[in-house]
Amino acid sequence: VRVEALTEGVEAPPNLSDCRFEVRQRYQYSARRAYARELAKHGHGSEAEDGGAGGLPSWEGAGGQEDDDHRGGDHQVVRRKPSGLAARRPNAQAVKRLQALQDATKKERKVNDEEFLRLIGEPILYGQVLQLKHVTSGRYLSIRKTAADVERGALKTTLQDGGTAGSWFRIVSGYRTKIDGDRVLFGDLVALESVSFGGMGLHVSV
Structure with a gap:
């Protein structure tokens, strides 16, 4: 309003x-913050922990950038262009680490949602x-x-x-x-x- x-x-x-x-x-955000920091190293998004951006890029598949938008239990993936000239394609080792951090972020979200249901x-x-x-x-x-x-x-x-x-x-x-x-x-x-x-x-x- x-x-x-x-x-x-x-x-x-x-x-x-x-x-x-x-x-x-209270939700946990340690995995999300680690993912955001790693993305920032490669010029994608910001590592600011005050939550400047909503969805974080996805590195599934061939490393194409997508937005993993998770709002209130809904999940959707939206294709986006890299943000800014500083964005650059990570090497294979970095992509592997990004994928692992992204998986950890998804698990963290699931745990948060399950805990909410338990506390209703x-x-x-x-x-x-x-x-x-x-x-x-x-x-x-x-x-x-x-x-x-x-x-x-x-x-x-x-x-x-x-x-x-x-x-x-x-x-x-x-x-x-x-x-x-x-x-x-x-x-x-x-x-x-x-x-x-x-x-x-x-x-x-x-």
Whole structure:
């Protein structure tokens, strides 16, 4: 939901379904980060860990570049051209390593999804690290290493394909009246603190 729609006397978003987020457990991204770093060595994509790009190139087959786009359990492969003049074809040994890292990334995704299914129905506890998946887009709320558009002293928050370490938030009591391990109850005032960015609190500026 773009906040511009609320600046002209409008008291509610035009479509409330766009405001729904699904609570997910903390996903693991170590294999994904290793894959991104290896791709960056060969001029493909960026090794930035704040999740600049959504899908990562695939090196299956003859080493052609594809986007492996994984959103909310859906999987699709889209053919793309190498990004930028710096992109170059890796040698056979590098392709083998890239394929192994890509396989590890897919296994990591599968483990994350299986863990989510296992935890469905479990209570959320204060102090837990979680992620918020935007129901409509299938993307994850994530903090980036760039300045926010409105409040320049804060970091930018976006929706990212697949999520990143910037998608990790710790849930705490808004009034500090609850302790870690207490259940989060309906109607509780909560705050979300970034794990990867020094406990910065999630907030909105208009």
